[in-house]
Structures are given as C-alpha cells and as structure tokens.
Amino acid sequence: MGPGFLPRFFLFLLLLPLTAHCDTVLLHNIRGAHIVEGDSGKPAVEKFSAIAFCEGRVLAVGEAADLSERYKSAEAIDGRGRALLPGLIDAHGHMQALGLLQREIDLRDMGFAETLEAVKKFAATRSGAQWVTGRGWNQVLWPGGQWPNAADLDALEIARPVWLRRVDGHAGWANSAALRAAGIDRDTPVPEGGEILKDADGRPTGILVDNAMSLMERAIPAPSQRELEAALGAAFEISLANGLTSVHDAGINGDTYRAYRALAERGAIPMRVYPMLAVDADEFAQLLDAGPVGTAKSRLFIRSIKISADGALGSRGAALLEPYRDRPQTTGLLLHSERELDKYFASALERGFQINVHAIGDRANRIVLDKFGKYAGDDSRNFRHRIEHAQVVSPKDIPRFEQLDIIASMQPIHATSDMNMAGDRLGEERLDGAYAWRTFLDRGIPLAAGSDFPVEPVNPFLGIHAAVTRQNSDNEPEGGWIPREKISLTEALHAFTLGAAYAAHQEEVIGNLESGKAADFILVDRDIFAINPKELWKTRVLETWVAGERVH
Structure with missing residues (x-):
C-alpha cells in the first residue's frame, strides 16, 4: 500500500455521500466557461459543455458525453445552447441603499431641468410621506457644472422636507424645509470631515458634503426593521436578476x-x-x-469592518496630496482623525476582523497604506485587508499594496463615469495611478471588482465592459480612456469571480465551478468570449442559480 493511498481513500469516503446518495442534475448543451489557474499561475479560461451538481455543490464540469456516461442516473436538463458562467460577485455594493431606493426617486443621468421636474412629479405621488428623498443627481452633467441650491427645490413648492443624495453618496441637496427640520442655519458648527456650503451672506445653500450630511440624516425618520428587511429583499431580487450570486455589502x-x-x-x-x-x-x-457571523460557506458571513477615509472626487471630498485643479483652495476631506483610525485598526485586529478602507484620493490612500504598515504583522496576509476604490493613487504608493499584502477592491465602471470630470479635478498630468487596474495587476496585486451600486448601476456586465474597453456604453471615447490601463476579459471575469471571492475568504467555496464548490452559476444570452468586447455591456442574464437551485 503506497503512502498516498490512505489520503486518497479518505477523500473518496468524503466524496461518496455527495455522489452516491443525492439527486444529481446534469445540465448539458451549454457553452460554459469559468476561470481557473493556468499553467503560468495566471487566470485562464476553461470551457465545458455540461455541468453535474447535487446537494448544492458541483460534481464536475466537462464534455456532455463524458458526464452523461459518468452520471447515468442524473436528471438531465437541456441548456438549449445557452452560455453559462459562474455566479458573479460584486465586491463593493450597498444593499440597503439599493433596496430603499426602490421607494425613493432615482435621478441618475438626468439634466438639471429634468431633475427638478422629476422631483416635483415624484413628490405628488408621495403625498403621504413625511419626507421626499432620493439620490443620483450629478451636477457635473449640468450646464456650468455648478452646485444646485435650496432655492431651486423651494421653487417647486413642495411643503415637505426634500433631501436628495448626490450620485456618489458623498453630498446631499436639501430644500429650506429640510434645513429647518434638521436645525441647520448659519450658526451650525461644521462637523470635522464635512462641509456646509454657504452663500456670500453666510447662509447654508442646501448642499452638505460628507460628514456634514449626518446633520440632515439624523433628522430623517429611520426605517423600521420590517422596512429594512423588505428593502434587503428587494435588493436580493435585483442582484439575482443581474447575475450576482454574492455581494460584499460595503458598510452596515x-x-x-x-x-x-x-x-x-x-x-x-x-x-x-x-x-x-x-x-x-x-x-x-x-x-x-459580538464576533464573526457565519462561515465562508454561509449565506450570511460577517467578519470585516468598513472605514471611510475620505470623500469622493465628484464632490471634491477625496483627500488629495495637491489642491484640486478646479478648486485650488481645497485638498478634500479626511473623515477620521489619526487617533480614530488607530482605534478602529487595533480593535478590529484584536477580534480577528478584516479591515476594508474606502480611500479615493492619493492623500487618503497614502495615509491608509501608512496605517496598514504600522499594524502589519506576520498574519497580515491571512487577514486579506483591502482598500476600497484605490481610485487615485500616487504611482510611488502602488508597490506598497504588494509589499503590505493589500487587496485593491476597485470598481471599473467608476472610470467611465468619472472620465468627464477626473481631468478637471486633478489635471491630466496627475492621472498616472488613477483607475490603474492594469498597473495593479502587473505588480501582482490582487484585484476584486464591484460596482458600488446604487452609485452605479447593479449590472456587472457594465463593469466588465468598462474594464476591458475603458469606454462607456456608447463605446466612447474611441480607443478607450487612458487605454494603457485596460485589462483582458479573462482578467475582468476573474476580478468579478475568484478575485472577489478571495477578498472575502471564500475562494474555496465560490468563484468558479470546480468540483466541490457551490453550484452558483448564471445563464446568459451570449458567449462573452465570442463577441466584440464593445458588446459586453449588452449581455443579459436569463437565469440565476444558487446552490443548485434556480432563484431567478
């Protein structure tokens, strides 16, 4: 009996109940593809025409004839030639905000006049609500790109408080009724890490940035637990309909x-x-x-914290090393003091929690990397700490991600959303190291991809398209924005599957369809590896399966 027999024998025993005593399903006549580790150690595409699974786990993928012979008693389902991918993972979304937005007004991609008209119509349909709330406006898209003000909303003659979050969630726009309800006036102290915009006479204009938004939001009636559960339920349905089988909820x-x-x-x-x-x-x-909740195999798994180091670029709250080119009197906002960051890092590490930090500006990224360096230990790799967004990073700081074993949790669609203003905010000469996915991957830095919904649409294929083409859905600009930072389709799919799974300590459970992993997969209307990359964003999800059950 050879030395390798016993381990193989026990592995056989472990697999025996799964293969011999469950109702196996064989989904065949598919154009399947998932990401595996190639011979060079880099991501590679493996294709297959059938998948066998039972009790929520994958038995095997391969050629239909081989699996049909191997699993003769399996229930056979004809995939009708459709394309199959592993379930996609959004490594940075906001489930509660997405769910609650379904009962609010979504102002994404609207012009200024269109925005005001939409708010007026929406308020008329919500006559019983105490507040009129929504999000999605973006002054960058409006003529002149100037901030709106309370008077613009007051002119709509809505008697109730109106509070509308900017598209990035880092600024809000209030009418006068909302300012009064929150007790905000010329004498209101400005919270550290926030900004209350004021007119020439010192009166609040209605725009609150970053930490100042809390002055308003504590005045808004909080949803009940039943309403929150319903909101999360709505977010689950939307996510599944878009092919997401897992989401990292970035801050609860x-x-x-x-x-x-x-x-x-x-x-x-x-x-x-x-x-x-x-x-x-x-x-x-x-x-x-209270400690971690669940395990890597659970539907609910909690073992990380979220810190926001700075604001966002669009609202000029991202903390920069040099002043904003279009507002030289500011370098952005830091939302926490050094002392607070130390407290959060130490308390999380003591309890075994992963640390995920929102950092958009190059100054914020440097401060956060310094902090990770201060708390680095022999077990840093085990924690898999992350910087969320890593949006504008000084080129000299990018190697520190590798040195400190930090995951870059990035949202490709942010590049194509921000390309109309990033140069204005930073100056073209400061875009090296901005939205730099190719540079990160070339240094061997793990990349996890997401969308930051509802800041951006939920659809992950918009992000995959942006990652590969550096273009928006109109396939502009020609050749892509900062095209040197494009990544391949294989790399993009890896970031939305195995890369995201690794960032949540779940790569042994989900991320691809290897034997023993969860049977989480989607059927889509096209083979994304056989089409023009410019068409990627048009991909539509036909079915979503989680743990071997169709849930959409």
Missing part, C-alpha cells in the same frame, strides 16, 4: 445587521452576502464584540 449599521440576522434565521437570504460593519455606526463596538 446595527439596524441592518439585525435585519440580516433575522432574514438568515428564517432562511430568507437567497444569495450570499458579505457585509462589512461600518465604524461610524452607533453600535459598532457592540457589533464588533
């Missing part, structure tokens, strides 16, 4: 934590969710002390 508070736990206890989470505990939540310390 205590109320959302309890809503997730209640849904999990009822078996009412139809996908996989990896929420991050937001450090600015009132109950953060208690939630952290």
Whole structure:
C-alpha cells in the first residue's frame, strides 16, 4: 500500500455521500466557461459543455458525453445552447441603499431641468410621506457644472422636507424645509470631515458634503426593521436578476445587521452576502464584540469592518496630496482623525476582523497604506485587508499594496463615469495611478471588482465592459480612456469571480465551478468570449442559480 493511498481513500469516503446518495442534475448543451489557474499561475479560461451538481455543490464540469456516461442516473436538463458562467460577485455594493431606493426617486443621468421636474412629479405621488428623498443627481452633467441650491427645490413648492443624495453618496441637496427640520442655519458648527456650503451672506445653500450630511440624516425618520428587511429583499431580487450570486455589502449599521440576522434565521437570504460593519455606526463596538457571523460557506458571513477615509472626487471630498485643479483652495476631506483610525485598526485586529478602507484620493490612500504598515504583522496576509476604490493613487504608493499584502477592491465602471470630470479635478498630468487596474495587476496585486451600486448601476456586465474597453456604453471615447490601463476579459471575469471571492475568504467555496464548490452559476444570452468586447455591456442574464437551485 503506497503512502498516498490512505489520503486518497479518505477523500473518496468524503466524496461518496455527495455522489452516491443525492439527486444529481446534469445540465448539458451549454457553452460554459469559468476561470481557473493556468499553467503560468495566471487566470485562464476553461470551457465545458455540461455541468453535474447535487446537494448544492458541483460534481464536475466537462464534455456532455463524458458526464452523461459518468452520471447515468442524473436528471438531465437541456441548456438549449445557452452560455453559462459562474455566479458573479460584486465586491463593493450597498444593499440597503439599493433596496430603499426602490421607494425613493432615482435621478441618475438626468439634466438639471429634468431633475427638478422629476422631483416635483415624484413628490405628488408621495403625498403621504413625511419626507421626499432620493439620490443620483450629478451636477457635473449640468450646464456650468455648478452646485444646485435650496432655492431651486423651494421653487417647486413642495411643503415637505426634500433631501436628495448626490450620485456618489458623498453630498446631499436639501430644500429650506429640510434645513429647518434638521436645525441647520448659519450658526451650525461644521462637523470635522464635512462641509456646509454657504452663500456670500453666510447662509447654508442646501448642499452638505460628507460628514456634514449626518446633520440632515439624523433628522430623517429611520426605517423600521420590517422596512429594512423588505428593502434587503428587494435588493436580493435585483442582484439575482443581474447575475450576482454574492455581494460584499460595503458598510452596515446595527439596524441592518439585525435585519440580516433575522432574514438568515428564517432562511430568507437567497444569495450570499458579505457585509462589512461600518465604524461610524452607533453600535459598532457592540457589533464588533459580538464576533464573526457565519462561515465562508454561509449565506450570511460577517467578519470585516468598513472605514471611510475620505470623500469622493465628484464632490471634491477625496483627500488629495495637491489642491484640486478646479478648486485650488481645497485638498478634500479626511473623515477620521489619526487617533480614530488607530482605534478602529487595533480593535478590529484584536477580534480577528478584516479591515476594508474606502480611500479615493492619493492623500487618503497614502495615509491608509501608512496605517496598514504600522499594524502589519506576520498574519497580515491571512487577514486579506483591502482598500476600497484605490481610485487615485500616487504611482510611488502602488508597490506598497504588494509589499503590505493589500487587496485593491476597485470598481471599473467608476472610470467611465468619472472620465468627464477626473481631468478637471486633478489635471491630466496627475492621472498616472488613477483607475490603474492594469498597473495593479502587473505588480501582482490582487484585484476584486464591484460596482458600488446604487452609485452605479447593479449590472456587472457594465463593469466588465468598462474594464476591458475603458469606454462607456456608447463605446466612447474611441480607443478607450487612458487605454494603457485596460485589462483582458479573462482578467475582468476573474476580478468579478475568484478575485472577489478571495477578498472575502471564500475562494474555496465560490468563484468558479470546480468540483466541490457551490453550484452558483448564471445563464446568459451570449458567449462573452465570442463577441466584440464593445458588446459586453449588452449581455443579459436569463437565469440565476444558487446552490443548485434556480432563484431567478
């Protein structure tokens, strides 16, 4: 008996119950593809025409004739020649915000006059609501690109408070009724890390940036747990319809934590969710002390925290090393002090939690890398700490991601959304190291991809298209924006599958369709490896399966 016999024998015994005593399903006549590790250690595409699974786990992928012979008693399902991919993973989304937006007004991609008209019509349909709320406006798209003000909303003659978050979620626009409801006037102290825009007479204009937004939002009635559960339910449905079988929820508070736990206890989470505990939540310390929730195999898995180091580029809250080119009197906002960052890092590490930090500007990224360096230890690789966005990074700081074992959790669609203003904010000469996916990958830095929905649309194929082409859905600009930072389709799909799974400690469970992993997959209307990359964004999801069950 050779030395390798016993381990192989025990592996056989472990696999025996799965293969011999479950109802196997064989999905055949498909054009399947997933990402595996190639001979060079880099991502490679493996294609197959059938997949066998049972009890929620993959038995094998391969040629239909081979698997039909291997699993003769399996229930055969004809895939009708459709394309199959592993379930996609969004490494940075906001589930509660997405769900709640379904009962609010979505102002994405609207002009200024169109925005005002939409708010007026929406308010008329919500006559029973105490507040009129929404998000998605973007002054960069409006003539002159100037901030709106309360008077613009007051002219609509809506008697109730109106509060509208900017598309990036880092600024808000209020009418006068909302300012009064929140008690905001010329004498209101400005919170550290925030900004209250004022007119020449010192009166608030209605625009609040970053931490100043909390002055308004604490005045808005909080949703009940039932409403939060319903919002999360709506977000699950939208995510699944777009081919997402897992989402990393980038920052939750205590109320959302309890809503997730209640849904999990009822078996009412139809996908996989990896929420991050937001450090600015009132109950953060208690939630952290409660410890991790679930395991890598669970539908609900909580073992990370979320810190926002700075604001966003569009609202000029991203913290920069040099002043904004189009507003030289500012370098952006830091949302936490050094002392606060130390406290959050130390408390998370003591309790075994991964640290995920929002950093958009080059100054914020440098500060966060310094902090990771300060707390680096022999187990840093095990934590898999992340910088969320890593949007504008000084070229000299990019190698530090590799040195400190930091994952770059980036959103490709941000590049094509921001290309109309990034040069204005930074100056073209400062775009080296901005939205630099190719540069990160070439240094061997792990890349996890997401969308930041509802800042951007949920559809992950928009992000895959942006990653490969550096173009928007009109395939502009010709050749792509900063085309040297394009990545291949294989690399993009890896970032939305195995890369994202690795960033949540789940690569042994999900990310591709290797034997033993979860049978999470999607059927789509085209073979994305056989089409013009410019058509990637048009891909539509036909079916979504989680743990071997069709959920959409």
